[in-house]
Amino acid sequence: MTAAGPRAFAATVLAAALLLIQLPAASASPASPATARFVSIAADVAQADGHRFGTADDTGRTMDAAQIVQGDDGTYLAVYHTMLDDGRFHAAVATSTDLLHWQRRHDLGAGSSQPTLAADGRGGYVLAYEKDPDNHIAVRGYADVRALLAGRAAHSFDAPRTLSSCAEGTPAITSVHGGTIRLTGHYRADCDTDRQLTATLRDFTTWHAAPDTRLDRAVETYGNTGNIGDRAPLELAGRPLVLIEGQRWRDDFGGWSTYAYDPASGRADRVPLRTPGGSTSFANPSATLLTDPGGRRALLVSLFIPAEGAAPGESGQLVYWRHVERTARS
Helix, strand or coil: CCCHHHHHHHHHHHHHHHHHHHCCCCCCCCCCHHHHHHHHHHCEHHHCCEEECCCEECCCCECEEEEEEECCCCCEEEEEEEECCCCCEEEEEEEECCCCCEEEEEEEEECEEEEEEEECCCCCEEEEEEECCCCEEEEEEECCHHHHHHCCCCEEEECCCCCCCCCEEEEEEEEEECCEEEEEEEEEECCCEEEEEEEEEECCCEEEEEECHHHHHHHHCCCCCCCEEEEEEEEECCEEEEEEEEECCCCCCCCEEEEEEECCCCEEEECCCECCCCCCCCEEEEEEEEECCCCCEEEEEEEEECHHHCCCCCCEEEEEEEECCCCCCC
């Protein structure tokens, strides 16, 4: 062995050791009580009290990347997108009374995708989605549910791209307080891979966005070098958490995993999702606490299973829910 050989070997060993230090230990404690609670409720789909693989609406459109909320009257509202024959995504709004069968009520038009919905606290709704061409975040405000289902927006704003010259999108609404809407999303960092952003919209006129490198680092810790994309806020065990997708390598659609992130500590737990058939890739996570069709409190989870990581009969949008205790922990 030459003199350069031992030095190169030592450098390799050091690099490997540093990588191991960065990766989370399998025995590490949960990031928070909320992330641990989510894993305990949602990880095993076979234990769900209700579920549907390949969720579609009454017209046969697949309900990809669906996010579901419950209206004041108990009706379930879903926003989702579908790739249609025109080669473009169409986002839509649908309603249901049983979480399994959905009636499409409004199509947001060609070039709309990755929608997210939140009540505004005043009887209305705020809807945000990714819009093309020039992929950017669009935000719409509706006076009430009737206006939402009819597509009659009272307020609208199309956000300028300020972090990437290529794309900003996959929004999630964090909160709505008066005229202030707080959101998260992604931007195409260096026009290469998706990374996280936070944004604030005031009075449907003033927009400010900034990178969320802390959230990026929490997902990168697990060795993800591809896109870090869709995410959704949730509160469990009296604490907030964020569900987020991470991709092992760019363009590897069989390599998506879901993580539960604790904003307080900046740490994330990988959610060890299991389906009856053994699917291995899970993207576009969202979840909400609601009253299920049987009148029981439940945690509903919505995930997209790409064909590249799907077991037979499990590809597409998975919607499932599990009953939770009626305590402050939930």
